[in-house]
Amino acid sequence: MSNVKGLKCISCGSEYAVEGMQYLCEKCGGNLDVVYDYGAISSHLTRESLAQDGNYSVWRYWDLLPLSDRSNIMPLRIGWTPLYRAERLEKELGLKSLYLKDDGRNPSASFKDRASSVAICKALELGFSVIAGASTGNAASSTACLCASLGISPTIFVPKTAPQAKVAQLLVFGAKVYAVEGSYDDAFDLCTEACREYGWYNRNTGYNPYTREGKKTVSYEICEQLGWKVPDTVLVPVGDGNIFSGVWKGFKDLKAVGLIDRFPRLIAIQSDRSSAVVDAVLGDGIIRPVNATTIADSISVDLPRDGVAAVKAVKESGGTGILVSDEDILQAIVTIARGAGIFAEPAGAAAYAGLKKMREEGGISDDETVICLVTGNGLKDVKSAIKVAGEPIIIKPTLDAFMEQA
Ligand SMILES: Cc1ncc(COP(=O)(O)O)c(C=O)c1O
Ligand SMILES: [Zn+2]
Numbered sequence: 001m002s003n004v005k006g007l008k009c010i011s012c013g014s015e016y017a018v019e020g021m022q023y024l025c026e027k028c029g030g031n032l033d034v035v036y037d038y039g040a041i042s043s044h045l046t047r048e049s050l051a052q053d054g055n056y057s058v059w060r061y062w063d064l065l066p067l068s069d070r071s072n073i074m075p076l077r078i079g080w081t082p083l084y085r086a087e088r089l090e091k092e093l094g095l096k097s098l099y100l101k102d103d104g105r106n107p108s109a110s111f112k113d114r115a116s117s118v119a120i121c122k123a124l125e126l127g128f129s130v131i132a133g134a135s136t137g138n139a140a141s142s143t144a145c146l147c148a149s150l151g152i153s154p155t156i157f158v159p160k161t162a163p164q165a166k167v168a169q170l171l172v173f174g175a176k177v178y179a180v181e182g183s184y185d186d187a188f189d190l191c192t193e194a195c196r197e198y199g200w201y202n203r204n205t206g207y208n209p210y211t212r213e214g215k216k217t218v219s220y221e222i223c224e225q226l227g228w229k230v231p232d233t234v235l236v237p238v239g240d241g242n243i244f245s246g247v248w249k250g251f252k253d254l255k256a257v258g259l260i261d262r263f264p265r266l267i268a269i270q271s272d273r274s275s276a277v278v279d280a281v282l283g284d285g286i287i288r289p290v291n292a293t294t295i296a297d298s299i300s301v302d303l304p305r306d307g308v309a310a311v312k313a314v315k316e317s318g319g320t321g322i323l324v325s326d327e328d329i330l331q332a333i334v335t336i337a338r339g340a341g342i343f344a345e346p347a348g349a350a351a352y353a354g355l356k357k358m359r360e361e362g363g364i365s366d367d368e369t370v371i372c373l374v375t376g377n378g379l380k381d382v383k384s385a386i387k388v389a390g391e392p393i394i395i396k397p398t399l400d401a402f403m404e405q406a
Pocket of ligand 1: 115238
């Protein structure tokens with residue numbers, strides 16, 4: 001039995017019972033949020049019960065997930081990714097306490113596995129036979145990976161320009177792949193139309209209310225891994241804004257069930273070449289589409305599909321938004337790699353780029369406990385990394401040649 005009470009529109013507050021699959025608010029078209037019976041959950045989910053749970057994955061938080069059938073759980077380890085203390089980067093930035101959450105360590109090498117795990121389980125629980133999704137690349141490769149572990153082939157729409165490694169993942173995992181001649185936003189719209197036409201399950205980010213429910217587990221892990229200490233500041237790379245709204249939901253859930261007693265502030269990081277959410281945060285709060293051109297493909301989004309919830313989360317948490325340049329993002333790939341041994345794709349390094357900028361501008365004080373989400377592995381986009389990693393020394397295979405170089 002799940003602990004879900006219903007769905008609530010993030011924009012107008014309309015409430016709905018959970019019956020079958022509902023994507024958006026029928027009244028205003030806003031995104032939906034899953035509402036839980038926190039009283040029932042808090043009676044048995046405690047720090048002690050979690051300490052005794054040997055399941056180190058997203059599923060250890062089952063009571064806070066919108067699912068009722070455990071038989072669809074994938075045989076892969078999703079979540080409970082390492083939270084590394086980054087001591088050398090602390091010194092570089094003059095910070096007392098900095099942690100990197102390495103979500104590139106998930107099965108398909110990105111944060112998106114958290115979302116896919118819950119969204120796919122939901123589809124199977126509801127009896128859908130075709131699962132479809134559009135993505136900048138990671139949500140798709142994650143869907144393909146997790147579906148493959150269950151013997152399912154999803155239908156995927158990605159922009160034709162998606163990095164080769166992500167497309168390779170899709171094909172290797174046996175998805176039916178449509179490379180759309182257009183942007184991520186075009187792929188998103190085509191997927192939504194196809195799902196409507198054929199009655200397929202639509203896993204699209206910022207449309208399907210269950211992706212946020214998987215993403216929120218990162219906040220549970222951060223608090224548990226810190227021994228239930230709540231960090232002061234969490235920096236999150238933002239595309240559609242769904243990771244961001246998920247991170248905030250996670251902290252709100254924990255407070256609602258009495259597992260934590262305060263909140264961190266959340267900082268939204270975007271490239272200045274894909275800035276719709278941060279523009280809204282720093283402006284009048286209204287999301288307006290941009291023409292996204294950032295090198296960080298995973299956060300290259302014209303119209304953020306969960307932007308309203310993300311802007312709300314920034315405000316509620318007392319956070320802000322920071323724009324970084326693509327050059328800052330590329331530099332952060334190298335800094336994190338050499339400073340902490342973690343190889344991030346551009347979007348995965350963006351939070352650190354934002355942290356550096358915030359420190360320079362005095363937006364974070366020395367004694368804060370800071371978390372940067374590293375959301376995707378660098379092997380997903382080596383083309384970008386190579387731009388800043390430097391060149392190897394080309395050498396003839398003789399000792400003389402070597403000694404000349406050395
Ligand atoms: C590596 C990585 N980081 C960040 C994001 C941004 O997540 P969201 O679109 O939910 O804001 C994505 C989304 O694809 C991603 O793949
Ligand atoms: Zn509504």
